[in-house]
Every structure is written in C-alpha cells, then in structure tokens.
Amino acid sequence: MYSADINKIIPFSSVDGPGNRTAIFLQGCNFNCKYCHNPETRNLCINCMDCVPVCPAAALSDKDGKVIFAAEKCIACDNCIKVCKHGATPRIVRMTSKETFEKICENVPFIRGVTFSGGECTLYPDFMREVFVLCKQIGLGTMIDSNGSIDFKNFSDLLEVCDGVMLDIKAYDYNEHIKVTDVGNDIVLKNAKYLAGMGKLFEVRTVVVPELFDFRKTVDNVSKELAPFLKISNIRYKIISYRKNGVRKEYRDYKSPTNEEMNEAREIAIKNGFSDIVLI
Amino acid sequence: MRDISLDRVNEIRESMLETVKSPSLTHEQKVATMANHADSLLEVLDLPKGLDELLNADIDSQCICDLFEGHAPLRPRYIIPDYAKFMREGSKFLQLDPPKDLYEALNSLLIFYRHVPSVTNFPVYVGQLDELLDPFVQDMDRDLAKKMIKLFFVNMDRTILDSFSHANIGPKDTLAGRIILEVEAELEQAVPNITLKYDPDVTSDEFALTAINTALHSAKPSFANHKMFSSELGEKYVIASCYNGLLLGGGSYTLSRMILGNIAKRAKDIEDFKTNTLPYMMDIMARYMDERIKFEVEESGFFENNFLAKEGFIKRERFSAMFGLVGLAEAVNILLEKEGIEGRYGHSDIADKLAVEIMDIIDDFNKHHFNKYCEGTHGHFLLHAQVGIASDVKVSPGTRIPIGEEPENLIDHLKHCAKFHKYFPSGTGDIFPIDLTVHKNHEYVLDIIKGAMKENIRYLSFYSSDSDVIRITGYLVKRSEIDKLEKGESVLQDTTALGMGAKHNGKILERKVR
Numbered sequence: 001m002y003s004a005d006i007n008k009i010i011p012f013s014s015v016d017g018p019g020n021r022t023a024i025f026l027q028g029c030n031f032n033c034k035y036c037h038n039p040e041t042r043n044l045c046i047n048c049m050d051c052v053p054v055c056p057a058a059a060l061s062d063k064d065g066k067v068i069f070a071a072e073k074c075i076a077c078d079n080c081i082k083v084c085k086h087g088a089t090p091r092i093v094r095m096t097s098k099e100t101f102e103k104i105c106e107n108v109p110f111i112r113g114v115t116f117s118g119g120e121c122t123l124y125p126d127f128m129r130e131v132f133v134l135c136k137q138i139g140l141g142t143m144i145d146s147n148g149s150i151d152f153k154n155f156s157d158l159l160e161v162c163d164g165v166m167l168d169i170k171a172y173d174y175n176e177h178i179k180v181t182d183v184g185n186d187i188v189l190k191n192a193k194y195l196a197g198m199g200k201l202f203e204v205r206t207v208v209v210p211e212l213f214d215f216r217k218t219v220d221n222v223s224k225e226l227a228p229f230l231k232i233s234n235i236r237y238k239i240i241s242y243r244k245n246g247v248r249k250e251y252r253d254y255k256s257p258t259n260e261e262m263n264e265a266r267e268i269a270i271k272n273g274f275s276d277i278v279l280i
Numbered sequence: 281m282r283d284i285s286l287d288r289v290n291e292i293r294e295s296m297l298e299t300v301k302s303p304s305l306t307h308e309q310k311v312a313t314m315a316n317h318a319d320s321l322l323e324v325l326d327l328p329k330g331l332d333e334l335l336n337a338d339i340d341s342q343c344i345c346d347l348f349e350g351h352a353p354l355r356p357r358y359i360i361p362d363y364a365k366f367m368r369e370g371s372k373f374l375q376l377d378p379p380k381d382l383y384e385a386l387n388s389l390l391i392f393y394r395h396v397p398s399v400t401n402f403p404v405y406v407g408q409l410d411e412l413l414d415p416f417v418q419d420m421d422r423d424l425a426k427k428m429i430k431l432f433f434v435n436m437d438r439t440i441l442d443s444f445s446h447a448n449i450g451p452k453d454t455l456a457g458r459i460i461l462e463v464e465a466e467l468e469q470a471v472p473n474i475t476l477k478y479d480p481d482v483t484s485d486e487f488a489l490t491a492i493n494t495a496l497h498s499a500k501p502s503f504a505n506h507k508m509f510s511s512e513l514g515e516k517y518v519i520a521s522c523y524n525g526l527l528l529g530g531g532s533y534t535l536s537r538m539i540l541g542n543i544a545k546r547a548k549d550i551e552d553f554k555t556n557t558l559p560y561m562m563d564i565m566a567r568y569m570d571e572r573i574k575f576e577v578e579e580s581g582f583f584e585n586n587f588l589a590k591e592g593f594i595k596r597e598r599f600s601a602m603f604g605l606v607g608l609a610e611a612v613n614i615l616l617e618k619e620g621i622e623g624r625y626g627h628s629d630i631a632d633k634l635a636v637e638i639m640d641i642i643d644d645f646n647k648h649h650f651n652k653y654c655e656g657t658h659g660h661f662l663l664h665a666q667v668g669i670a671s672d673v674k675v676s677p678g679t680r681i682p683i684g685e686e687p688e689n690l691i692d693h694l695k696h697c698a699k700f701h702k703y704f705p706s707g708t709g710d711i712f713p714i715d716l717t718v719h720k721n722h723e724y725v726l727d728i729i730k731g732a733m734k735e736n737i738r739y740l741s742f743y744s745s746d747s748d749v750i751r752i753t754g755y756l757v758k759r760s761e762i763d764k765l766e767k768g769e770s771v772l773q774d775t776t777a778l779g780m781g782a783k784h785n786g787k788i789l790e791r792k793v794r
Contacts, residue, residue, distance in 0.1 A: 011691045012728070012794075014715075020727035107691050110731030112723075278720055 002127035003096040007041050007089065007119060011107045015280075017143040017166060017202065019112040022104050026127075027092050029120040031147050031181040033170060035209055035254065037246035041119040042087040051080035051090050060090055069093070097130035104135065113141025113163070122150045125158050132161035143202060147181075148188035152195060164202030165195050166238075171206075172221040176213040192222070196229035203236040208257045208265060215257070219265045223272035236276040239265045282323035292317050304770050308441060312401050312774070319350035325575055328567040330560075335568075339673055343543050344565050346536045346572075347604075347669065348399065353534065353576050355397040355586070357602075360518050361593040362529040363407035366392060373587035382416040382425060386432045393440060396588070398521075400774070402442040405520035405531075406472050410449040410457035417456050429456075430463045437469040443755040443775040444521045445472045451479040451506045453487035461501075465494040468749050470756040470773060475519040475739075479506035480730055488729070492722040492742070496714065499743035499751045505701075505733050512705040513657075522667050522754020523739050524707040527656045530598025532706065534572045536565050537666040539675060540638070541610025550615050550634065554641055562645045569601050569661065570651055577653050600657040602706045603646055604666035608635055609676040609685075626681035626696055635679070639703050657705075665700070665708030667753035670781025677753050678708050686792040694732060701738035709739035711751050713793045745793045752779045752788050 005027035010016075013023040029042040036042065047067050052060045059073035060080060067090040074091060081089050095103070104114050114135055116128050121144060132142040145166045152159060169188060171177040177185035195201040204222060208215045219239065226235055242256050257265075266277050299305065299313045334343040349357060367385065370377040374392065379385035389407065396403035417425040436445070449457045464474065476483070476491045483506075491501050502523065509517050509525050516528040526532055543561050547553035576582060583589045583596045609625040612635045616623050623631040643663060650659045665678025676682045679700040687693045690712070697710050714725065725742055732740055741751050748758050757779030761771045765780050782788045 011689050012724075014721045014724035019721070019723040020725075020731075108731075109734045110691060110694060110728050112727050280720065 001096050001098060002124070002130055003094055004100070004124040004127040005044065005092045006095050006100070007092060009100075009103055012110065013115070016115040016117060016145060017113065017164075018141070020110060021141070021143070022107050022111050022114045024100065024104075024114065024116050024121075026116060026118045026121045026124050027089070028123050029118055029147070030123065030149050031120065031170075031183050033181050033207075034212060034251040035180075035207060035242050035247055037243070039087050039246070039248050040081040040084060040089040045088045045090050045092065046086055048086065050083050050085065054079045054083050097127055097134065100127075100131050101134040104131075104140070105138070108138065108140070111140070113143060115143040115145055115166075117145035120147050120149065122146050122155075125150070125155050129158045129161060132158070136161055148185075148191040149183065151187050152191050159198070159200060162200065164200050165191075166203040166205060167192055167195065167201060168205050168207075169218065169222050171213040172218040173214070176218070180209075180213055189225075192226060193229070196226050196232065196235060199233035201226070201229070201233070201235050203238055205238045205240060206265075207240045207242055208262065209242040209254050210257050210261060211254050215261070215265060216268060219268045220272065223269040223274050227273035230273060234276055235274070236278060237269045237274050238278045238280060239269070240280045284321065284323055289321065292320055304765065304768060306441075306770050306772070309774050315401075316348065316350060319352055319354075322350075322352040324352045324579075325571050327571065328564050331564050331568055334561065334564060339539075339671055339675070341542055341545070342539055343546070343561055344536060344538060344568070345669075346534075346568070347666075349534060349536075349572065352580075353572055354580055355582050356531050356533045356576060356599060357399045357535055358404045358520055358524065358526060358532040359396055359398055359588065359594060360405045360520055360526050360528055360531040360598075361392070361396055361403075361407075361588055363389070363392070363412055363593075365529075365593060367412055371587065371591055371593075373591060379416070382413065382420060382428055385413060385416050386428060390432070390435055390439075393436070397586075398444075400442045400444055402440045402445055404444050404446060404524075405518055405526075406436065406440070406445055406447045408448045408518065409460060410452075410454045412456075413460075414454045414456035417459065422455075422459075426459050426463060429459050430467065433460075433463055433467055433469070433472075437467070437471040438772065440471050441773045443470045443473055443757060443773060446518075446520045446522075447472045447474045448477060448518055449474060449501065450477040450487070450491075451482040453484045457487065458490060461490045461494045464500065465497040468498045468747070468758075470749055470758055470761075470775070473522070473754075473756055474501035475504045475523070476501040477506040477509070477519070478503045478729065478733065480733060482506070485726065488726055489722045492725045492729075495725075495742050496722075496744040497747065497749075499741070499747055499749045499756050502709065502739060502741040502751075503729050503732075505736070505738050507733070508702075508736060508738055509705070519707075519739075522707065523709040523741075524602065524664065525662070525705050527598045527600065529593070529595050530600070530656055531594065532662075533576050533599050533601045533653070534569050535602040535604050535664060535666070536569055537604030537606050537664075538562070538565055539607050540605055541607035541614060541675060544611040544614040544618075547615065547618070549618055553611075553615055554637070558638070558641060559645065562642065562649075566603065566645075566649045566661070569603070573601055573651060573653050596653070597655045600654045600706070601651065601661045602664035603642075603661040604664040605642065605679075606666045606668055606672070606677055607675045608638065608679045608700075609682050610674060611638065624685065626685060626687060626693075632696065632699060636699060639679070639700060643703050662706030663704045664706040665704045667709075667755075668782070668786060670778040671785060672782075673785045678704070680710060683787045683791050690728070690794045694728070694735070694737065697732075697737050698735040702736055704738065707739070707754075709741060709754065710737075711741045711743070711753075711791065713745045713750075713791050714742050715745055715793050750788075752782045753786065755779075 007025040016023040547557040668677040
C-alpha cells in the first residue's frame with residue numbers, strides 16, 4: 001500500500017472541481033511559481049528545527065533530530081510556516097491510501113467526489129491511484145489538479161480511475177513559462193492535448209499576472225489549441241486574477257490585473273470558441 | 281371574565297398612549313399594537329396553577345413564553361387556507377368566481393390574502409404558488425406572465441407587511457415555479473418567504489440549481505426535505521411562517537415555547553432536570569396550550585363564523601398546535617457546568633448525547649399528551665424548534681449551535697443538525713451564509729442539500745454573505761431596512777424591528793460564513 005505526505009484535507013471545497021468535493025493537498029512541488037500562494041507546500045521538511053521554538057501551542061517538538069507534529073495541539077497560527085526558510089511546513093501527516101480514503105468517507109454523502117491538489121499531487125501517482133480505486137467503489141468522483149509536469153501518457157492506469165484533470169497552463173510561451181515557474185512547458189502542452197483528446201481535460205487554468213507574462217498571448221494560444229477538442233468534451237477555462245495573499249515577500253509586488261484585463265482575457269477565449277469560462 | 285386591578289388598567293392605558301405617539305411605528309403597526317393592548321385587558325382563560333411565575337418573568341428567568349398570543353385568542357395563531365379550492369370554486373363571501381386567466385388568478389389571490397388572519401394579522405401562508413399559477417401561464421406570452429407575476433410579488437412585499445408570510449413551490453419543476461424563481465432573484469425583497477419542497481427523486485437538478493441561484497440573491501427559497509415532511513404529515517402539508525410544517529386546510533391553534541436554558545438553571549443537576557424540572561414545565565405548558573385551544577374552539581366562535589371555515593377553506597379538524605422549545609444548547613451547557621463535566625453543545629459527544637436524551641424526554645411527553653382537538657395529528661401536538669424572538673438574549677433558537685460557536689467544518693455542523701431535525705415535524709432549520717465564490721459553483725450547495733436530505737436533515741437555508749436580504753432566524757429582512765430603522769426612520773414591514781433586535785441581541789450578522 002502506498003502513502004503520501006499530506007499537507008491539508010479540506011472536507012468541503014467549492015473551488016476544486018465540480019460540486020462539493022473533499023480536496024486533498026499533497027506536499028512537494030517540482031515547479032517554483034513566483035506567484036505561488038502557498039509556497040510552504042513546495043518542499044519537504046529538512047528538520048532544521050527553526051519552527052519548533054516559535055510554536056506557541058507546543059504542537060512541534062524535536063525527537064531524535066526529527067520535527068514531530070502533534071496535530072491535535074495545533075492552533076493554525078502559521079508561525080511555523082512563516083519562519084520556514086525552505087518552502088516547507090512541519091504540519092505534514094503521512095497517510096496511507098486506506099487512511100486517506102477513510103478520511104474522505106467521513107464527508108459522504110455530502111460530497112460528489114474528491115480532488116487531489118498540492119503542491120503537485122502527481123508526484124504521488126501510485127498513492128492517488130489506490131485512493132481513486134477505493135473512491136470508485138463507492139461511486140465518488142475523482143479529479144486531479146496538476147501542473148502537468150508528468151507525462152500523463154505514461155500513467156494510463158491512473159487516468160483509468162480519474163474522471164478528469166484540472167491543468168494549470170501557467171504560460172504558453174516556453175521561455176515565459178520558465179520565467180514564471182523555472183521549468184519549461186513542453187510536457188504541459190503535450191498533456192493538455194493528450195487529456196483533451198481523451199475527454200479528460202475538465203479545466204485549464206491560467207493565473208493572470210500582467211507584469212510577469214503576456215497573458216493575452218497565453219489565453220489566445222491555449223484556447224485556440226484546445227478549441228478543436230471542445231466537441232469531444234467541454235473544457236472549462238478558469239482565468240484567475242493574481243492576488244498577493246500568501247505570496248512570498250520577494251514576489252509580492254506584482255499588480256493584480258484590472259477588471260478590464262480579466263474581461264479581455266475572457267473575450268479572447270470566447271472568440272476562440274470557449275463558452276465555459278470562469279473568472280476568479 | 282375575571283376582574284383586573286385598576287393599576288394594571290392604567291399601566292396599559294399608558295402603553296396605549298405611547299403607541300399612539302410613537303414616531304417609528306406606521307399606522308398599520310399602531311393599529312395592530314393597539315389591538316394587542318386591548319386584548320391584554322381580558323382575563324378569560326383558566327390558567328394552570330404555577331404558570332404565572334414561569335410566564336411573566338424577565339428573559340433571564342422566564343421558563344415558558346406564549347409568543348404574544350394575547351389573553352383571549354380570537355383566531356388560531358397560524359391559518360393555512362386551501363387556496364387550490366379557492367382557485368377551483370371561488371368564494372361566496374368574497375364574491376369571486378373561479379379565475380379563468382392569470383389576471384383573475386393574481387387579483388383573486390391578493391384579495392384573499394387580505395382576509396386571512398393570523399397572530400400577525402397577515403397571512404402566514406400564501407399558497408403553493410407554482411401549482412396555483414401553472415395552469416394559467418401555459419398558453420400565454422412568457423414575458424407578460426413574468427411581468428404580471430413580478431408585480432404580484434411586489435404587491436405582496438409592500439402590502440403583506442410581515443415576513444412571516446410564506447409561499448411554497450416544488451417538488452415538481454414547473455414553468456410557473458421557474459418564473460417565480462427568476463422574479464425573486466431580480467427583486468431581492470423580504471416578503472414572502474419561500475420554501476422549495478425538495479425531493480431528489482422528483483425535483484430536477486436544473487430546477488434546484490435555479491432555486492440556489494435565487495437563494496444566493498434573495499436568501500430564499502429554503503429547502504425542505506419533502507420525503508421527510510410528507511412521511512410525517514402526509515402529502516397535504518405546507519411550510520408556513522418561519523419554517524413550520526402544518527396541514528393544508530388547517531393550521532396551528534397556538535404555539536408556546538419552553539426556554540430550556542432558564543429551566544436548566546432551576547434544576548439541581550442533570551437527573552433533577554430530567555425527572556422533575558423539565559416534566560413540571562412540560563405539563564404546565566401543555567395544559568396552558570390545551571386551555572387556549574379550548575377557548576378558540578369552544579368559545580371564540582371563529583370556526584363557526586369566519587368565512588374561511590364556513591366555505592371549507594379550512595377545517596377545524598386539520599388544526600394542531602405547536603409545542604415549542606428554544607435554547608437546547610444553553611440548557612445542555614448549564615447542566616454540564618452544574619455537574620462539573622467538561623464539554624459544550626455542538627462540540628462534545630457527552631454534550632450532544634445529553635441533548636438527545638433531553639429531546640427524547642420531550643418527544644415522549646408529547647406522544648403521551650392528548651388533546652381531542654388535534655385530530656389531524658393523532659391527538660398530539662407537533663414539536664417545534666422555535667427560532668427565537670428579538671428580545672432573546674443568550675437564548676439560541678431551537679436546537680441550533682450558538683452563533684460564534686459553530687464547528688470549524690460545515691460537515692460537523694451538518695452532522696449535528698442531523699441528530700435533532702427528526703424531532704420537529706412542525707419545523708426546525710439551520711441557516712448557512714455562503715461565501716461569494718460559491719456564486720460560481722451552485723452545484724456545491726446542491727451536493728450539500730442532497731447529502732442533507734439523505735441524512736434526514738429537515739430544512740436548510742442559505743444566503744450569500746454579501747446579500748441585502750438576509751435570513752434573521754426564520755424570517756427575512758433587508759439589511760438596508762434595518763439601517764433605516766436604526767436611524768429612527770419608519771419602515772414598511774414590522775419584521776424589520778424584530779431583525780434589528782436579533783442583530784443586537786442574537787448576533788445574527790456574525791454567523792460563520794461557509
């Protein structure tokens with residue numbers, strides 16, 4: 001049985017796919033997005049102990065050089081995250097697929113499904129597959145929220161038990177994508193078409209940061225490229241306005257897009273044939 | 281009729297003069313208040329011994345409350361006319377033939393509403409409007425139908441000056457139902473309250489999603505568990521006033537409530553509460569209600585003389601009465617404190633287990649109390665989780681978790697509701713303000729409703745956290761109207777004053793946003 005480092009489980013989420021879903025955030029990410037609003041989900045804890053003394057609730061302790069987290073004492077003040085220099089958090093719980101499934105079951109019958117997010121959840125493909133198999137047995141929907149960095153073509157057994165993927169396309173241009181994330185986007189774009197071709201691209205998402213990359217070009221190219229697949233299955237384009245909340249200090253100076261810019265992005269997608277567009 | 285002291289007469293005369301001179305009451309509100317003052321001079325009921333000290337006390341010690349029903353009830357508290365019969369047959373007394381088109385139907389209903397009494401003097405039930413209007417909108421221009429229905433709803437909001445009036449729609453998806461939901465999303469007004477009778481096997485998702493959209497604009501409709509209500513009250517039930525399940529063509533003679541927190545204060549410990557204090561209160565309140573019912577049925581003449589009864593729009597034997605309670609949360613917390621046991625209502629198994637035991641005792645009492653005039657509900661009253669009144673301080677509605685203490689996760693809140701909703705066929709409900717982002721995901725709300733119905737949750741209300749129309753406890757008020765009243769300006773609807781009281785005393789603007 002596989003297990004994963006779990007950052008957070010939100011029992012009811014209205015923003016992680018269709019309907020009401022339990023959203024599970026897995027720890028660790030292979031991108032370094034400048035505007036990441038939960039940068040503490042990027043790396044695993046290296047047990048530097050910086051966070052232990054700043055915890056006012058004594059939820060953290062040093063045991064044989066390892067940070068031990070007592071979840072029941074945590075008051076969610078986020079002091080540990082604020083002090084961490086490594087883009088990590090000590091508030092991680094390692095859970096097996098069965099334990100995770102049991103946690104999900106507590107929210108039945110109020111949810112229609114479960115969504116894995118992160119961090120980058122596809123760093124744990126076998127774990128997710130095991131959870132999804134269990135979810136399918138009781139009729140729950142299964143979604144993945146991914147940065148598209150693993151080649152989905154090589155994970156057909158995961159896709160078999162996954163209803164759909166919500167894929168971030170942070171920028172269409174290769175170099176701009178590197179500027180935003182430190183990583184290229186050839187696999188991301190390949191995945192977009194691959195998933196759309198099999199009717200499993202539920203949603204594409206772009207965070208609009210006008211000063212960081214040419215959002216018009218990205219929305220234009222993404223919607224143009226994916227438009228032919230709309231006849232296979234609807235694809236939602238979620239266009240997200242950059243907000244400062246949670247962003248690292250050094251990247252916090254970007255301006256949020258104006259309403260006009262957001263509407264412009266919407267119009268571009270509509271012009272290229274998209275109809276299901278959500279601005280957030 | 282018993283005599284009263286001259287001191288009391290003079291006290292009431294003072295209050296009457298105050299009412300006459302009031303700068304903030306409208307004319308209608310003054311007339312209604314004057315009638316209540318006049319009623320308070322009467323002493324005709326044979327009151328149970330011991331009631332007086334429980335009833336006539338301050339809010340921090342009052343144990344039984346009769347919710348302003350007056351001393352000599354001249355009509356039942358809640359009246360539920362069979363409007364479908366009126367549509368089919370018209371009314372001799374009102375000199376109206378059965379309506380032949382939408383013009384006549386809407387006009388007839390507005391006339392009828394003017395003649396439906398209640399404790400507030402306004403109709404607490406205005407009909408299953410989708411079914412009543414659907415035949416008339418089929419073969420006409422949709423835009424015209426919508427405009428007419430819109431004007432009809434504006435008329436209600438400006439003439440039924442009390443948001444305890446309630447319309448029903450559903451569970452079937454109808455054209456008239458859709459038009460009503462569209463109109464109400466646009467109008468964003470407080471009157472009437474609306475309930476969608478929801479049955480996942482009958483109500484289409486599309487219709488339910490339209491209703492959710494309307495709810496996020498105007499805090500209505502609420503969602504009633506149709507399967508649950510109809511299994512208890514039969515198919516011919518309605519939701520009236522705040523959220524009260526009652527029989528169509530009948531109603532409720534009376535509603536009194538026990539203030540459980542104050543009752544708990546009088547008990548030595550949990551055992552004393554269960555075996556002495558609570559049973560004593562239940563007995564007195566039930567006998568008080570019996571007495572009110574007896575007067576209404578045997579002496580008031582209402583059922584012999586009012587046209588509603590004479591023409592068969594209501595039937596005396598379809599009436600029941602509502603045995604109400606508030607402050608289960610406070611009672612449990614007080615009792616645990618007395619025992620030195622840790623735990624708070626809504627947050628610990630011990631507290632919730634005690635709460636369930638208390639409810640079982642009340643339920644059992646009601647099942648063994650018999651009133652011969654409640655034939656429609658097998659000779660028993662119906663339990664009712666009362667929503668509180670404006671002057672309540674530290675009294676949580678019915679079985680609700682106090683505002684400010686709601687569980688962090690909505691799932692835990694809902695699971696708590698599921699333990700208590702089953703006890704209350706004549707109404708209970710929980711209210712959830714919803715974050716703005718949900719405007720983009722109505723299916724999120726639908727999933728919660730579907731799950732709730734499966735878990736035997738009876739009644740749910742949602743409103744958007746930024747909405748002007750908000751649900752106070754069971755009724756609706758516009759925040760902008762409360763603002764006016766706070767500045768001393770008069771406002772159209774009497775419920776605005778109740779909303780203002782609840783804002784200050786009941787912290788209703790501080791509910792946890794979901």
